[in-house]
Amino acid sequence: MDRTDxxxxxxxxxxxxxxxxxxxxxxxxxxxxxxxxxxxxxxxxSISNDFGSLSYSTLGAFKYLVTANGLCATYSLLSAIFVIIIQCPISKLRLWTLFLLDQVVTYAVLAAGTVSAEMLYLAYKGNLNITWSSACDYYGVFCHKALVSAILTFLVCILYVSLSFISSYRIFSRYEAPKQ
Amino acid sequence: MDRTDxxxxxxxxxxxxxxxxxxxxxxxxxxxxxxxxxxxxxxxxSISNDFGSLSYSTLGAFKYLVTANGLCATYSLLSAIFVIIIQCPISKLRLWTLFLLDQVVTYAVLAAGTVSAEMLYLAYKGNLNITWSSACDYYGVFCHKALVSAILTFLVCILYVSLSFISSYRIFSRYEAPKQ
Known part of the structure; x- marks a missing residue:
């Protein structure tokens, strides 16, 4: 008999x-x-003008954002199907697996949002001390679209933090310590 | 009677x-x-040479790293004292508070590690497409020390992810659904 049973x-x-x-x-x-x-x-x-050309694949932070969002979209679909079709009662093992995977996706998406935010911060502001100019002065449209993408990623992150809190609260509020 | 009691x-x-x-x-x-x-x-x-001067406070990512590590060190001390002196049995409310605060600190430290990693990635590699030179060619010692600091931050993050998993596993393994 396995642990689930x-x-x-x-x-x-x-x-x-x-x-x-x-x-x-x-x-x-x-x-x-x-x-x-x-x-x-x-x-x-992507953008191409007199100053040069730029696409998401030329910047590591944005490549990671695309990968993390792809992972998150796939997991969100599979976990939504799981939540819809799962028969009650749900075993603790399955709940814990869902909770742990939610945590991992939250970390991955948070990391994608923060590295993209840092990239955009530098691209908009530049940094005089290290002679980096504001790339967004030349690639404005590219930066604006990247900003929208990063904001959407942070929204996904907020939803996943909520999911993590909901699943942990469910355990804390419903389960009791075994009577000694 | 409050919920803890x-x-x-x-x-x-x-x-x-x-x-x-x-x-x-x-x-x-x-x-x-x-x-x-x-x-x-x-x-x-900090570093000062013929190319200019640089310190943590001139770069947003590293300022955030210092702030997040300060927050994390303070919380780690307080929570360690809490774990040492707390009397058993511990109420679920206190366990949940500890768990939630662990999560928040994990997110804050992970964000600090990732923005610093992105900053260092750009500083070491530069980016030809946006004409950003490799700042570490001129500020090598500064970059190496910042890299050590970022690695330590990721180690803190791993410890906090472990703490979050331990506290959630404790709940999942010890508590039972109330008998109907």
Missing amino acids: QNVIDGSALELNPTERTVETVLRVASMALSIASLVIMFKN | QNVIDGSALELNPTERTVETVLRVASMALSIASLVIMFKN
Whole structure:
């Protein structure tokens, strides 16, 4: 007998009420939509003018943003399907796996948002001390689109932080310490 | 009667065994030590030569790294004291607060590590497309010290991810769904 079966049998399992299931599905589908929007905006973002040419693939931070959003969109879709079709009671092992994967995706998306924000900060402001000019003076449209993509990534991050908090709160509020 | 008292009375509380208490204290004290080391290295990091002068305060990413490490060191100290002196049984409310604050610090430290890593990546490599030269060709010692500081910050992040996983696993492994 595996641990999942044991959890179901000994009562350490959980029911999801319809409202919870709906809220979680909406959050996951919204994350998927925002991730795809952010990915597409950045993926199609390129500019070519008298100063040169630039695309997302020439900047490491934006390449990572595209990768992380692709990962997040895929996971959001799969986890939304899981939440919709999963039969109750759900074993603790499955809940814990979902919780851990949510955490990993949150970290990955947060990292994508912050490296892109740092890249954009430098691109908009430049830095006189290290003689880096403001690249956005020459590539304005590229920067604006990249900014929109980074903001969408931060929104995805907020949704995933909410999902992590919801799943941890569910455990904290519903489970009790075993009676001695 | 507040919720904390209720949790203790209804049995939804937790004992910490001595090994757990020791492991958690060691992780928190190690995080504090690494955060302080990272903060001090970055805080004292400055260079002045024929090309100009540079210090942590002239670069936004490194200013944020110093702030986040200061916050993390303070929280690590306070939470280590909390774990040492807290009397068992610990209420779920306190455990949840600790868990949530651990999460917030993990996010803050991860963000500090990633923005610094992006800054260093650009400083070492430069970017021809946007005519940014490799600043580390001129400020090598500054870059090396900043790299050490960023690596220490990532180590702190790994310790905090471990702390978050330990505290969530503790809940998942010890608590049971209430019998209907």
